[in-house]
Each structure stands twice: as C-alpha cells, then as structure tokens.
Amino acid sequence: MADLTADEFAQRVIDFKLLEHYQVDQIWSELGSREVSLGEFQNILLRKELLTNYQVERIVKGLRTGYFYGDYKALYMIGTGTFARVFRTVHKDTGKVVAAKVLRRRFSEDPKRALQFMTEGELGKGLRHPNICPIYEVHSETSMYQQGTNYFLIIEFIEGQNLRDLLRIRGKFSPKEATQLMIDITSGLAYAAERGLTHRDLKTSNVLISARGRAKLVDFGLAAFAEQVSEDGQASNPRTVDYAGLEIATNAPRDDSRSDIFFAGSIFYHMLSGVLPLNETRDRSERLSAGRYLNVKSIAQVAPDLPRSVASVVAKAMETNPDRRYQSPGQMLMDLKMAAKRLEMGDESAAGEIRGKIEAQNEARIAKQFEGYNKTIMIVESNMDMQNVLRDRLKKYGYRVLVISDPQRALLRYAEDASPADIVVFSAIDMGEPAVEAFNQFGSDAETKDKPAVLIIKERQKAIREAAELGENRAIMTMPVKVRELRKLIHELLKDPLSEEDEDAEAEAETA
Known part of the structure; x- marks a missing residue:
C-alpha cells in the first residue's frame, strides 16, 4: 500500500469528523503550502492539541471507528480491564471531559452479557455519593462501518490514579492517611448497601484517588458481569474467584454481602502495612484454597507498631467467621471514624495500654463529636x-x-x-x-x-x-x-x- 500523504491524511480527518474543514484549512494556511510531509502535518495538529496520538494512529491505519462514543470524542485510552476499555473523552459540543467505559467486542457480541452490562450500568446510574465514581449515561449504538453494537458507560473522569499504582509508588500510608482513605471507601460501600447494592469486585485497582486525595470506588455491580461462578467456584474474573474462595473457606452464603467487608479490610491491611494479606497468584486452584484466607497473618504480627485503634478495625473486618465480622459497612465506618479521632488526638498507643474505662469514656465523647460526620x-x-x-x-x-x-x-x-x-x-x-x-x-x-x-x-x-x-x-x-x-x-x-x-x-x- 502506498505511503499516506499529508493531503490524504487531512481528508481522512475531515471524513472521520474529527475536525471541520475550516480547522484543516487554517493549518494549511499556517504551513503556507500543501507540499509538506505527513509527519510535519501530524506534528502541528498534535502540537495544537487538535488531535491526539491515539487518533493519529487510527487515522493512519484507516480505521473509521473508535473516535466517538455517542456525543463524546475519544482522546486516548486510560485503562483496560477484563471486560472493558476506558477512554478519556470530551463532549463534542460542551467540551465536558468524562470517561467512556466501552465493553470489549467478545462480550458485546453475546446478547446476554451485553444486556447484563447495560442493566448493571443503569443500576449504577442511581448511585450519587462523593466516594463513588458516578455513571452519567448508559448507551448502545451501531455504526455502518463496523459489525455489531457498541455498549458503553459515560462516567466521571477523575484526575489522579488508582490505589494499586499509588501503593506501588508509596509502599504504604501513614495510619492517618490510610484511615481517611478507608473512611472514604467504606462511606461509599455503606451508601450503596443502604440501597441494596454490593460491590463484589473490591480491590485496590477499583479505588481511584483524586488529585485532592479522596478515594472513589469504581465498577459497582460490574463484577456480576463476570462469568457466573459455578458451585465449584469456577470463574473467569480473578476477583470473582477470590470472593468465591472466601465464601467457600468460611462457610458463608454464596454472594454474602459481608464479603465486601473482608476485602475492604484487606485493602486497609495493605495500606497500613505495605504487605498484601492474600498471596498473589494467577492459579485458580490456589486462589480457591481455604488456607489462603484462613492463614492470613494478623496485622499485629506484620506491623506490631501500628496503633491499636486501626489494627482492631482490620482484625474485625477480616474475621474468617462472617458472623464475627462487621455485619455492615456502616458498622465498620463508625469504628473507622472513632479510630481517626483517636489518631487526631494523638492516641497511637498499642493494644492493652488504655484502660477499659478510659477507652469507654473516649468512645462516648468521640461518638458525640462524629454524630454528624459526612452529613x-x-x-x-x-x-x-x-x-x-x-x-x-x-x-x-x-x-x-x-x-x-x-x-x-x-x-x-x-x-x-x-x-x-x-x-x-x-x-x-x-x-x-x-x-x-x-x-x-x-x-x-x-x-x-x-x-x-x-x-x-x-x-x-x-x-x-x-x-x-x-x-x-x-x-x-x-x-x-x-x-x-x-x-x-x-x-x-x-x-x-x-x-x-x-x-x-x-x-x-x-x-x-
């Protein structure tokens, strides 16, 4: 195939509706000639931020799709997961920046999966909380240039990074920082639980940390989109396997709402200690092994200098007997708020150093001060x-x-x-x-x-x-x-x- 010329590239940009005629004409005028190389023409478009590298690569390949999702122009890919790809996009008229979560082709071709994706998206649209990444729109659309249907969600674009990447850089967080992030996470879980929704895919990569340092949960309900777990725990999504493994190991009901609390505790454990409580493995049988959940070292063993107030929250959240675990995210949230107040007051004593009576008095005072927290x-x-x-x-x-x-x-x-x-x-x-x-x-x-x-x-x-x-x-x-x-x-x-x-x-x- 002959090399693409700058003129041919410009025509594709117009044909694919990425720029208007007058915008391309302005570039030609600025260059002073149409006898320029493709690279020179592309560079001026990139420098003026009229196109992105993602768009340029697709134009060169002659791909006519993947530039728009509804009224939103895709700028570049920001993430990819088992079921979907996520793009930073901008509304073609208002300039509003959002993210588009686009269902992968192999799932969009399955009508049952596509319907489930749309249904879960509609459920997520009803969640409006400062610690949950909102879903604004749920769409399906067809194109004359491709087979099948595109299914996608329009969600908030959060400037920041996910907790997994942040932990790789930071190693761990101070007790105060970790507790505040955990309050954010648990607040979102509690809000959803009050509306009958659980997450079922709680992990550090599904927690986004904004530029302001606040945590937001993503992918509420979309774990149900994974291949349904059979009675022997078979599933394609590793986290779905983890939830199944936990519930089998602890004799908990299938799809137990308290499983979210265990994995929230696991995130808190990781943030406080810098250590993963569950060994990482891609092997399904190892992920389902009961010992993986029943033999987790206590946080006190791994990080003995941690304040007792936060260590006790981790311990209760990760109880292997689900009846001794926090029974709701709201219960865990109350203890986290009390722990945060103790840390703020300078109480970083280890277990056993506070007399029970003084502790009870402090709890009553802290509970009063935090009655209206987050309200x-x-x-x-x-x-x-x-x-x-x-x-x-x-x-x-x-x-x-x-x-x-x-x-x-x-x-x-x-x-x-x-x-x-x-x-x-x-x-x-x-x-x-x-x-x-x-x-x-x-x-x-x-x-x-x-x-x-x-x-x-x-x-x-x-x-x-x-x-x-x-x-x-x-x-x-x-x-x-x-x-x-x-x-x-x-x-x-x-x-x-x-x-x-x-x-x-x-x-x-x-x-x-």
Whole structure:
C-alpha cells in the first residue's frame, strides 16, 4: 500500500469528523503550502492539541471507528480491564471531559452479557455519593462501518490514579492517611448497601484517588458481569474467584454481602502495612484454597507498631467467621471514624495500654463529636438569630451546616448541584407561606422528591400545617424545637437512627 500523504491524511480527518474543514484549512494556511510531509502535518495538529496520538494512529491505519462514543470524542485510552476499555473523552459540543467505559467486542457480541452490562450500568446510574465514581449515561449504538453494537458507560473522569499504582509508588500510608482513605471507601460501600447494592469486585485497582486525595470506588455491580461462578467456584474474573474462595473457606452464603467487608479490610491491611494479606497468584486452584484466607497473618504480627485503634478495625473486618465480622459497612465506618479521632488526638498507643474505662469514656465523647460526620444539613431560615443557634449547635455534633435565607435560592442550589445537602430544614417561623411552598415543591420535584426534609412551624400556624404535604421522608416540628429532638428526627429521616446517649442531658435542655 502506498505511503499516506499529508493531503490524504487531512481528508481522512475531515471524513472521520474529527475536525471541520475550516480547522484543516487554517493549518494549511499556517504551513503556507500543501507540499509538506505527513509527519510535519501530524506534528502541528498534535502540537495544537487538535488531535491526539491515539487518533493519529487510527487515522493512519484507516480505521473509521473508535473516535466517538455517542456525543463524546475519544482522546486516548486510560485503562483496560477484563471486560472493558476506558477512554478519556470530551463532549463534542460542551467540551465536558468524562470517561467512556466501552465493553470489549467478545462480550458485546453475546446478547446476554451485553444486556447484563447495560442493566448493571443503569443500576449504577442511581448511585450519587462523593466516594463513588458516578455513571452519567448508559448507551448502545451501531455504526455502518463496523459489525455489531457498541455498549458503553459515560462516567466521571477523575484526575489522579488508582490505589494499586499509588501503593506501588508509596509502599504504604501513614495510619492517618490510610484511615481517611478507608473512611472514604467504606462511606461509599455503606451508601450503596443502604440501597441494596454490593460491590463484589473490591480491590485496590477499583479505588481511584483524586488529585485532592479522596478515594472513589469504581465498577459497582460490574463484577456480576463476570462469568457466573459455578458451585465449584469456577470463574473467569480473578476477583470473582477470590470472593468465591472466601465464601467457600468460611462457610458463608454464596454472594454474602459481608464479603465486601473482608476485602475492604484487606485493602486497609495493605495500606497500613505495605504487605498484601492474600498471596498473589494467577492459579485458580490456589486462589480457591481455604488456607489462603484462613492463614492470613494478623496485622499485629506484620506491623506490631501500628496503633491499636486501626489494627482492631482490620482484625474485625477480616474475621474468617462472617458472623464475627462487621455485619455492615456502616458498622465498620463508625469504628473507622472513632479510630481517626483517636489518631487526631494523638492516641497511637498499642493494644492493652488504655484502660477499659478510659477507652469507654473516649468512645462516648468521640461518638458525640462524629454524630454528624459526612452529613450536610441545609437550613432555610430568614431569622439571623435562629440561623446562628441552629448552625452552632448542629456543628457541635460534627454536622456541616449550609444556611440560606431565601427558600427559592435553596431550591436553585439543588438545580445547580445534584446534592448540596443530605437533608433540608425549612423554617416557616418568620417566612410563613414561602417556606411551606418551597417545602412542598422540594417534595414534588423529580430531582428532590426522594430527599428528606423538615418543616419547622409555630403552634399557631395551623394553615401552614394543613398546607404542608408530608410523607415518609418529610416531617413537621413545632416550636419550641429541642436540638436533640431535631437531631433525632434528622437521623430517622436519613434512615440512620441515633443510639441512646447517656451523656445527652445537656443537649436535652438545649432549645432553639
């Protein structure tokens, strides 16, 4: 085949819709001649970032596909896995940068697998949490230039790297860093678990660390896309084999939700010690061996200087008896928050150095300070004194508080940001009808109807009470409002009820 000329290359760029005619003409004008080498023409396009090396290579080969996924132009490949390839892409009109996870051809040709991929993607679209990489769109499309159908997900593009690569560079993390990352990971797991979803493919390569140092989980539910594990544990995805091996070795039910907790503990173990708790092997029979899971060295043996608070979390998460393991990610999350607080307070003592009574007192104090951890409350209140009271008293329990005086501006925040707060408290004390109208609109709008909300009213505001549209996640409180009762109601609406607090006599007396 004859060598490709710069002119022929330029025509392909236009034919493949990578650039418009006028953009190519501008390049020719800048070069001052069409009598240039292919390499010179390619270099100016690359230098001006009009094309990427990935695109150039495909153009030279004459490949007409792989440049666009829906409305998104593929810039380059950023990762490849068992089932899919991931590309950095940019929306052709808005310039928004996202990632496209594209199902491999051998799976897209199987209708059952393709449907499962799409179904799992649709499930993942419903997950919106700071520690879960969101799925924005789920697509299938055909092209006249290729056989079959492309199946792909449009997901958030995260500037950073995965935890596996970071551990290869760093070796291990300090207890404080590892615990904060583990709080992120477990927060995402807990959020999904509340919605009936487990991960089933938890490993360091499925944890992305953003440029800000926060952890985000990827590939929720996509482990189910692997070849289904048969009763003898046969599967094509190594991590699916690991989950099967763990459940067989520990006599746990198949697809046990607590298996995610074991592998979360395994990640924590690795981050803290720099040592993999499970020996790495590609051999399926070795991965299924019971001894691989039952004979893991304790974290205290491997890293005896670790603080007791974090070592105990690892130990409980990796209990081989699933009934003694944390029963939910939420339970593990609570212990991680307490461990983080102890580390922050400078408590890095080894096991046995803290008396039980002092430890119990510390736990009660830390639990109080962390009651509102990772929870944001939006207060819609026009009275400045009331704003200050609610803000100060809720912050004391660890809540993040956003205060807005205009109810319509509060609704606008949700239109601009999908989830600025976990719950909204509308106060009709001074605002009256505008507050209840916003409360009702918040409960009827498609984007916010599932978000919990509270309406605070005066006893004599009977018309406001009658106008309020209540529901399972919407409630009214009547003045005077005790902060403890407000906190209790907030947690009930968030499906996270408060435990009995022996030390809360002071809060009981606090009224707004």
